[in-house]
Amino acid sequence: MVTKAGPPDPCDQSSSSASSSASSSCFEILGLDGAAADVTREDVRRAFRKRLVRAHPDRNSGCSRAYDALCAARDAAYDMVDRKDLLACAARYDWRASMRKDERANKRAAGVAKREELKTTPTSPRRRSAVNTSSSSINKTKFGPHESRVTVMTARDDGVVATGEASGRVSVWRADGARVDSCDAPSTTDKTNDAVSILQFNRHHGLVATYVTSKPRFWTVGCDTMSAAAATEVDAHSRRITAAKWFEGVEGAEICDVLVTAALDGTVFVQTFFDGALGPSALASRDGFRAVKAVDALATSADGGAFVVTDVVGNFKLWRVRLENSKTSLTVEPITNIVTWNGFGGVCFARLARSPMAPDSLRLLTTFTDASARQSRVLEWSVPHLENGAVADVRGYVGAIPSANGVIRGVASDFLTIARSKEDDDDDDDADDDDDEMYLLAANDLIFAVDARARCVLYTMDSAHCRALHPSTTIPGAFVSCRVAAARDGVGFDVCALDDGRIIAKLDFTADKFFDDVDDVTDGRIIAKLDFTADKFFDDVDDVTDATDVNAQRAASSILVASSSSQVLLLARRSTVVAVRL
Secondary structure, eight states: OOBOSSOOOTTSHHHHHHHTSTTOOHHHHHTBOTTOTTOOHHHHHHHHHHHHHHHSGGGTTTOOHHHHHHHHHHHHHHHHHHHHHHHHHHHHHOTTHHHHHHHHHHHHHHHHHHHHHHHTSOOOOOOOOSSBSSOSOOEEEEEOOOSSOEEEEEEOTTSOEEEEETTSOEEEEOTTSOEEEEEOOOTTSOGGGOOEEEEEEOTTSEEEEEESSSOOEEEEBOSSOBOOOEEOOOOOOSSOEEEEEEOBSSTTOGGGGEEEEEETTSOEEEEEEETTEEEEEEEEESSSOSSEEEEEEEEOSSSEEEEEEEETTSEEEEEEEEEETTTTEEEEEESBOOEEOOSSOEEEEEEEEEOSSOTTEEEEEEEEEETTTTEEEEEEEEEEOOTTSOOBOOOSOSEEESOTTOOEESOEEEEEEEEEEOOOOSSOOGGGGSEEEEEEEEETTEEEEEETTTTEEEEEEEOTTEEEEEEOSSSTTEEEEEEEOTTSSEEEEEEEETTTOOEEEEEEEEHHHHHHOGGGOOOOOOOOOOOOOHHHHHHHHHIIIIIOHHHHHHHHTOEEEEOOSSSEEEEEETTEEEEEEO
16 A cells, blocks of 8 residues: 555644645545555555544544544545546557547647648638537427426427426427426325326327326327326335336337336336227236336337346346237236346346347346446346247356456446447448447446447547437437536537547537526537436435425436437426427
């Protein structure tokens, strides 16, 4: 461990005041040399514990100033060490670093030559830089008014928007901002504790809303109509629903009218909704899970599909679903037993897809996050999709990112699977026309781009406070990183090239300007997507409904970002909702 002679004494009151001055660093308080490159989290922990007894209030007549200063120095030192590790990971993972280094050197030399040339030429207007900060105008629409804080929102391909409020009201809006209709919370519930928690459209104009205390409700939503609510009478969940997902993957399939819901008590329920009426339902699981955190559902045929449920301790299980007898019966069967991989936190993201290597198998991607250690892992599992009713035995994952024994520094905030087109080599091989896939993972202040087939990190890039990733639909071969400031006082967007992470356009707005002066913002073209973990989302809801003043202010100032498969980005702050269209 690297130490520095003569560190300040944290149990001395004079050193406590010195620790808060600008000239005293966290490493000096801990007695470490902050300039040393080999300082680790273990060094910080040992230095902290070595000085903890002397700084404890019981040793200082109840004075806690020295103890507080020591704790603050430990936390700041952890952050600085983690930042060093992140930058080291970026340098180690980026196999194109040397190429970009040479490009930067060439550009720097060209810039020096250009400046020398400009000194001898008349002054002329400067050209726009390669990073576009003032692109074509944004088509923005404001939805409102809302009677209470907006807690969730979603959009459809045709521009129809649905919003849910803390009071339990669900509203549907046309693309031009006009209200279609609203539906209040059930009159038998306490509206102050029945916020809308999940809101989702399916491919057949169905809309579902789940609440903190009430049962789910369903509507059929047209461009200018909203049907009466259909509420399920089945007490499937004894506690609140934390995850829900319609089946997707086969266009126009009947299975897309099937919804999977899961709750804090570990129950899993499957419900159908056909032509404005509730259909057959089935209880998939009553126990075996802790609090469910993520659900994903994949349609494999017109009347069948598979779904996966994961919980906070790392367990997951897959089921198959079939519609039979002209949609009058529903069959739910397990594909696997409960798979336990609880050595690395809970699953925060789960993605289910067809396996490109084995058509009869399913590919499952799970992102495990250990929040206490601030580390994440992405694992790929291969699950046989057996049609004979047999239960598959999943013994272990088939691949890991970045490696079998490696981890990614930071807590994952979003995970995206994106297609990357291959160039045709004109040898009449149809395989060349297929798209490669990439994984994009946002963790803390870095974005990792991973080749799906080789499971190797292609490049990393900095993106401070990245909360969402989404493929760009206006710029071929690009994706969008959506940023929300930690203080919730600003939003930003980076349009990046998919091949190497180069920033094509960078847009930044203050929150007040973006939400209040909707018509005055004319920068950039935006699309983004954000998935919320159920625990984080419901914690925010509870902060409002259970109401201490501090927590209510924190939740009220938060910025929600949501996007469905449509080309619409929705942002909300308090009771203001803004839709951004391309």
